[in-house]
Amino acid sequence: MTETGNSKESKDYNLEKDCELRFEIESKSQIKVELKSGFAELYGTELVKSKKYTFYQGAKVAIFTYQGCVINISGSPDVCYIARETPMIQYLNTHSAIEQMRVNAEERETCGPKVMIVGPTDVGKSTLCKILLNYAVRLGHRPILSDLDVGQGNISIPGTIASLLIERPASIEEGFFSQLAPLVIHYGHKTPDFNNELYKICISTLADITLERLNEDKRTLSSGIIINTCGWVKGQGYQHLLHAAKEFKVDVILVLDQERLYNELLRDVDAGCKVVFLPKSGGVVERSQQTRAESRDQRIREYFYGVPLRSPLxxxxxxxxxxxxxxxxxxxxxxxxxxxxxxxxxxxxxxxxxxxxxxxxxxxxxxxxxxxxxxxxxxxxxxxxxxxxxxxxxxxxxxxxxxxxxxxxxxxxxxxxxxxxxxxxx
CATH class of the missing domain: 2.40.30.330 (Pre-mRNA cleavage complex subunit Clp1, C-terminal domain)
Incomplete structure (x- = not known):
């Protein structure tokens, strides 16, 4: 693993197989990334060779390679390093097991796997969702993403929960987009504990509409659902996880980073639901309350004004x-x-x-x-x-x-x- 370059502004990073290049941009600068040789992916989306991708302030990026590659970075990210220790192989094995469930569902013309990802805040739940969805659509599936995290709003704006049919891999720079509008349920607050009764009703409503949507298309039916959750996993937050698992009729729960939560779910969920423990990535960054507030504000701004320079509204x-x-x-x-x-x-x-x-x-x-x-x-x-x-x-x-x-x-x-x-x- 080496890095070479003639100037501070442009460097080539040589990654061996099963390595990850991680970088963060905290300052108001932009970074251009180019795959020069080999194969690499960003959260399950393949990078196109010789194409330059632009990342802006706030970006936290982990580019992984299974076979080795050379990546050029133009600009000066605030943090940049190559990591050998990565859970990507375990995530790939998890995808393979879920894929086998999809194949079985397709043969029997039954509903595919309904997978819920749980864990405390800042362990990479949204990232794992993106990886599993990208791997699924690359194999020709059309899964549904359901997001129950009202604090960040990965599909719609914060204060909502939503479902979105995923038809193609996420864009490297812009994330998931679909030809179909998402199903969005209004909650109106940034934390579930502000109104627990309303949050439960919102989950039940979204589950009913999403499960109904599955039955409209055979390919979507066998593809199943990937469900993202918020990081509140204790007390009433844990009860919300059990409620969501019941309402969505979840088959698999992936627990990131917390063995206590893993063992509690093993005890409390139905026998037909598999509970799997997975490690978090070493590149996951803990966010402050201010960072979360800025992220919420940015999501609402993008709803009205789009992304400057790329897709303004x-x-x-x-x-x-x-x-x-x-x-x-x-x-x-x-x-x-x-x-x-x-x-x-x-x-x-x-x-x-x-x-x-x-x-x-x-x-x-x-x-x-x-x-x-x-x-x-x-x-x-x-x-x-x-x-x-x-x-x-x-x-x-x-x-x-x-x-x-x-x-x-x-x-x-x-x-x-x-x-x-x-x-x-x-």
Whole structure:
């Protein structure tokens, strides 16, 4: 394993087989990566030889080779090293076992494997999801990715859970994209513990819609589901994992890095569900609360404005009259049982729809557009069309101004309030 180069700005890294080149970009610079010879992949997506890939601030990259390769890096990443110790062989073996389950399901015309990946925060759950999905689509499968992590929002924006049909390997620079829109369920908070009752309903709703989606196509049915989860694995968080496993009818649970969680799941899940322990990658980086907050803000910004230089978007500013809005919040503070109407439990308040009167406090809040045509429909069981962000409230004119991905009119006027905020600095 050697690195060569004529200048500090451009280096060739010679990787032996089963090695990984890891680098991070913390400063406001960009790095160009080129595969000069051999074969390499980024989280299961193959790099094209002689093509230059650009990475920007915040990127944490691990390029792996099974056979050996030479990679050129132009620029100065803040961290860059070659690692021999990597769990990629174990991840490949896991993929092979899942692939055999898909082959069996295809032969029998039954449902393919439903795999849930669990573990504490910052152990590489999202990365392992990406690797397994990329390996699957490279073999011609069409699996579904379900993301239950409301804190980061890998498919949609934070504060939601979602499912997406994966039809092709992830782009090296931009990640997964699909010709079909994702199924998105509004939760409205960045942590499950803010409203446990609502989070459970959201999981059940997404599971029902996703399992129904599996049956629409034979290839998708046999391909199965890969489920990403949040890093809350103790107390009520553990109960959410058991609930998700039951609702999605999970066949395999992959536990990253925590033997205690592995043994608890062995004890508590159904006998038909396999629980497998896997190590985390040495390249996984623990993120601070500030980093997580910045990541959430970036995800919302990309929803409205896209990725600068690569795929920019141009949102619209729309004025909406108060009288045209049907604005609601899901959940209210839990009251003592003695204050509740006869027959109602205190937790029922947490899933009730409450009308909201527009006012200045709405500014910067993200609103979800529900597919429900009116509040009398079961809004909790409906997925959402998209999102807008309130940029101004004019009490005198009785209007709010929203940032919208599409021009007027909005597809629906049943809007759900989210606690997440986005300050539009454009």
């Amino acid at each position: 141009y949102p619209h500013s729309i004025d909406i009259k108060f009288s045209d809005l049907k604005l609601y919040k899901i959940g209210a503070p839990v009251l003592p049982d003695s204050c509740m109407p006869l027959g109602m439990k205190a937790t029922d308040n947490m899933t009730k729809l409450w009308p909201i009167q527009p006012g200045p406090s709405l500014i910067h809040h993200v609103l979800a557009l529900s597919f429900a045509e009116n509040p009398e429909q079961d809004v909790l069981k409906k997925n959402v069309i998209g999102f807008v962000c309130v940029t101004n409230v004019d009490v005198e004119r009785q209007t709010i101004t929203v940032l919208s991905p599409q021009p007027r009119p909005l597809p629906n006027v049943v809007l759900l309030l989210s606690e997440l905020q986005f300050i539009d600095s454009h």
